[in-house]
Amino acid sequence: xxxxxxxxxxxxxxxxxxxxxxxxxxxxxxxxxxxxxxxxxxxxxxxxxxxxxxxxxxxxxxxxxxxxxxxxxxxxxxxxxxxxxxxxxxxxxxxxxxxxxxxxxxxxxxxxxxxxxxxxxxxxxxxxxxxxxxxxxxxxxxxxxxxxxxxxxxxxxxxxxxxxxxxxxxxxxxxxxxxxxxxxxxxxxxxxxxxxxxxxxxxxxx
Numbered sequence: 285x286x287x288x289x290x291x292x293x294x295x296x297x298x299x300x301x302x303x304x305x306x307x308x309x310x311x312x313x314x315x316x317x318x319x320x321x322x323x324x325x326x327x328x329x330x331x332x333x334x335x336x337x338x339x340x341x342x343x344x345x346x347x348x349x350x351x352x353x354x355x356x357x358x359x360x361x362x363x364x365x366x367x368x369x370x371x372x373x374x375x376x377x378x379x380x381x382x383x384x385x386x387x388x389x390x391x392x393x394x395x396x397x398x399x400x401x402x403x404x405x406x407x408x409x410x411x412x413x414x415x416x417x418x419x420x421x422x423x424x425x426x427x428x429x430x431x432x433x434x435x436x437x438x439x440x441x442x443x444x445x446x447x448x449x450x451x452x453x454x455x456x457x458x459x460x461x462x463x464x465x466x467x468x469x470x471x472x473x474x475x476x477x478x479x480x481x482x483x484x485x486x487x488x489x490x
Contacts, residue, residue, distance in 0.1 A: 286316065325359035327382065336422045337382040338415055338429065340452070342390030344398065350386065357384040357455055375456075384455040385415075385432060399434035399450040406442060408435070430454065433470045451475060 286306045307317035318324075330337070341353035360382060364374035389398015394405050403414030411417040411429070418429040431451040438444035448468035451459045453475035465472035 323356065323359075325356070325363040327360055327363075331381045335381060336419060336428075338385065338419050338422075339382065340385040340387055340402075340404070340415065342387045342392065342394075342396060342398075342400070344389055344396045345392045347392045353384060354386070354455065357382075379428070379454060383429060385429075385452040386455055386458075387434060387452055388450065388459075389436075390434075395440065397436075399436040399448060399452075400440070401437060401442075402432050402434040402452060431475050 286302075286309060307315060307321070309316045311319075327335075327337075339353060339357070341348070341350045343350050357378075358370050361370045361374040361378045362368070364377040365371055368374065387398065387400065387402075390396045390400040394400050402408065403416050403418075408414040408417075411421040411427075412431075413433045413435065415429075415432055418432055421427050422429060431453055433449050434452050435449050436447045438447045449470035451470045451473050453459050456478050457475040458478045459470075459473040460476045461467055462472050462474055
């Protein structure tokens with residue numbers, strides 16, 4: 285598709301010149317980079333027609349660096365007010381239609397030592413525990429997810445019982461133990477502003 289050569293050998297790929305060639309190749313009125321690279325922060329068409337987006341990424345993902353999702357999310361926030369960089373106003377506008385949830389201990393889309401199941405692996409009880417149902421509720425009833433409870437099953441087998449639960453918080457918030465109760469129970473955590481974050485320092489909301 286890129287080199288118009290059926291005999292192209294992937295083992296000869298040059299990561300500098302060939303990737304640049306691919307990005308800059310002009311096909312049917314646009315560069316291939318606009319088709320292949322999901323990096324544009326301009327989601328305005330999706331936003332203005334009422335679209336809702338839930339994006340999640342495991343902190344232990346060995347395939348795609350988790351910071352990539354944060355960088356992309358912050359670029360969308362910045363695009364709300366061009367030239368202003370990440371801001372509280374841009375964050376509020378972004379969270380009206382797009383929320384990012386970073387998942388502690390999860391590998392690539394699932395598995396891993398952390399609370400790695402929140403409806404992307406098996407259907408769970410309700411919109412507070414299942415990301416697909418949370419998206420449906422947001423689209424159909426206008427209720428944005430302020431947290432999604434993730435579950436770690438014993439041996440990653442639902443039939444074996446629950447090992448722990450933990451709230452996933454919309455970035456830039458993080459789950460913080462309240463100091464009371466079992467640390468394996470999501471009920472004992474609050475979503476708070478990450479003091480190391482780009483946007484704000486704040487207080488628990490939940």
